[in-house]
Amino acid sequence: MTGSRxxxxxxxxxxxxxxxxxxxxxxxxxxxxxxxxxxIRERRWAGPDETVDVMATKAAQDVLAKAGVEAAExxxxxxxxxxxxxxxxxxxxxxxxxxxxTNHPATLDINTACSGFPHAVAIAQHAxxxxxxxxxxxxxxxxxxxxxxxxxxxxxxxxxxxxxxxxLTADPDEHISPVLWGCVPEMGDAVRIERAEGDKFAQNxxxxxxxxxxxxxxxxxxxxxxxxxxPENLAAIVLHQANLRIIEPLARQIGAxxxxxxxxxxxxxxxxxxxxxxxxSKMLEKEPLPSxxxxxLFAFGGGLAYAGQVVLAP
Ligand SMILES: CC(C)(COP(=O)(O)OP(=O)(O)OC[C@H]1O[C@@H](n2cnc3c(N)ncnc32)[C@H](O)[C@@H]1OP(=O)(O)O)[C@@H](O)C(=O)NCCC(=O)NCCS
Numbered sequence: 001m002t003g004s005r006x007x008x009x010x011x012x013x014x015x016x017x018x019x020x021x022x023x024x025x026x027x028x029x030x031x032x033x034x035x036x037x038x039x040i041r042e043r044r045w046a047g048p049d050e051t052v053d054v055m056a057t058k059a060a061q062d063v064l065a066k067a068g069v070e071a072a073e074x075x076x077x078x079x080x081x082x083x084x085x086x087x088x089x090x091x092x093x094x095x096x097x098x099x100x101x102t103n104h105p106a107t108l109d110i111n112t113a114c115s116g117f118p119h120a121v122a123i124a125q126h127a128x129x130x131x132x133x134x135x136x137x138x139x140x141x142x143x144x145x146x147x148x149x150x151x152x153x154x155x156x157x158x159x160x161x162x163x164x165x166x167x168l169t170a171d172p173d174e175h176i177s178p179v180l181w182g183c184v185p186e187m188g189d190a191v192r193i194e195r196a197e198g199d200k201f202a203q204n205x206x207x208x209x210x211x212x213x214x215x216x217x218x219x220x221x222x223x224x225x226x227x228x229x230x231p232e233n234l235a236a237i238v239l240h241q242a243n244l245r246i247i248e249p250l251a252r253q254i255g256a257x258x259x260x261x262x263x264x265x266x267x268x269x270x271x272x273x274x275x276x277x278x279x280x281s282k283m284l285e286k287e288p289l290p291s292x293x294x295x296x297l298f299a300f301g302g303g304l305a306y307a308g309q310v311v312l313a314p
Contacts, residue, residue, distance in 0.1 A: 003174030004125040006314050010063030011164040011281035012055050013268065014046040020157070027153035034157050039244025043160035043269030045145045050161070052084045053094035056141035059163035059277070060095055067167045069135065071099040074167075076106045076133035078124055080116025080140045080273040082193060082302065083147050084109065091141065106133060113191060114240050114301025115181075116140060116273030118308050121166060121297070122179035128170050139165040140273035147193050149200040158242075159201055160269030164277025175292075177227030180219065181307035187211065191302035211304065212246045217253040219306060220298055224254070227294070227310035231255040235293030235313065236283065240300060241265035241275035256296070260289070272301065289313040 019042045020031035034040050046055060056079050064071060079091040089097075092107035106127070112119045117140040124136035141163035148159045168176075190211070191203040224231055234256045239247050241264050251261045264279035271278055276297050289295065291313055298308030 001129040002131065003171045004128045004168045005171035005173070005175040006311050007069065007167040007169050008063050008067035008314050009164070009166055009277055009281040009284055010059050010066055011162065011278045012058035012062060013162045013278070014044045014050050014055070016045050016047065018043050018045050023157050026150055027156060029153045029157055037245070038158060039263070039266050040157065040269050041266050044162055046143050046161040050143070052081050052141045052143050053091045053098070055143065055161065055163035056091055056139045057095050057098040059139055059141065059165040060099060060137050063137070063165040063167045069167060071101050072103050074101065074105055074135050074137050075103065076124060076127055076136040078120045078136065078138050079109045080112070080120040081109060081142055082111045082113045082116065082272055083142045083144050085146060095137070095139065112303060112305045112307070114242065114272045114275070115299040115303065115305045115307045117276045118179060118297050118299050119181060121168070121176065121311070122181065122307065122309060124168050125176050128168060135167070135169045137165060137167060139163060140275070140277050142272045142274045144201060144270070144272055147199055147201050149198070149202070152202070154205060155201050155203060158270045160271050162268060162271040162274045162278050164274050164281050166277055175312040177229070177310040179307055179309045180223045180226050182305070184211070184304040187304035190304050193302070208304070209243070209246065212300065216246070216250060216300070220250060220254050220296065220308065223296065223298060223308040223310065229294045229310050232257050233294060234259040234296050235289050236260045236262065236295040238262040238276050238280045238283070238295060239298050241268065241279050242270050242301070259296070275299070
């Protein structure tokens with residue numbers, strides 16, 4: 001089977017920075033609570049014209065520019081999102097249109113909420129492995145501000161907007177480990193965006209937090225076992241950026257003593273399926289990792305679905 005290689009990572013964030021102090025004027029909250037319980041200092045909110053597909057396209061343009069690859073060379077576009085307001089055409093098709101792709105790429109959206117990005121990476125990897133694609137744009141893009149209840153202090157301080165993208169290409173060697181993915185359907189109501197609740201993000205934060213405390217370390221170890229990577233050899237950990245109190249202990253719990261840990265939640269908030277590529281792109285822009293260095297990706301959220309794999313740095 002053909003392998004897959006991560007060529008580059010890109011991202012886009014709206015210009016509007018929203019500090020915690022701005023939320024203090026909207027709901028009964030305060031900067032101290034938000035920073036202590038979640039770690040968020042500020043987040044970005046998109047403007048009216050910055051829709052999911054527009055942000056996805058900008059992240060795609062960033063990754064293509066970094067990779068030095070033309071859009072016409074891409075034959076698969078996957079967008080992971082749970083906040084697109086339109087059902088058809090899907091976001092991936094709109095990205096293909098905006099990028100001027102006349103080469104008839106495969107275009108699909110996937111929705112596994114916050115865990116969408118590692119799922120999408122695996123789907124692209126499998127398509128490349130099967131010979132159904134050679135070069136894939138894998139994008140996570142969310143405009144959670146469209147699906148946030150700004151009267152609910154338990155959620156509106158968390159959600160944010162943004163996009164991130166990977167460019168994957170076929171390679172004789174495999175640079176991405178087998179995905180570990182799964183779902184705990186009996187916890188399906190722990191994270192919701194349901195029509196019955198006005199299409200607004202709602203969650204049982206304590207239940208998810210408890211799940212991450214008891215289950216996450218072992219699942220992360222299982223991802224590493226599947227990848228045949230020892231925790232001390234990890235160069236970086238990029239978890240779904242939901243809460244600093246979930247992210248920071250994990251590296252210690254799994255023994256990843258040498259890993260750089262992505263903490264972009266502090267300045268970007270929770271951007272659901274966008275959070276992993278966004279956090280990794282910003283981490284690599286600050287300081288690149290050595291090519292081939294193993295990076296653990298892992299996300300969890302609505303479903304309750306989760307997925308993770310190890311990718312080698314571009
Ligand atoms: C959501 C989360 C940050 C809440 O933190 P927490 O420490 O669990 O807080 P709790 O929900 O127990 O609330 C504690 C208190 O703070 C209050 N509170 C909630 N939101 C608040 C806010 N924005 N500002 C001030 N107080 C707030 C609650 O009402 C509660 O008050 P009470 O004790 O008087 O009832 C945390 O549970 C979490 O991160 N969970 C996981 C989320 C996740 O990963 N989701 C999946 C992916 S999206």
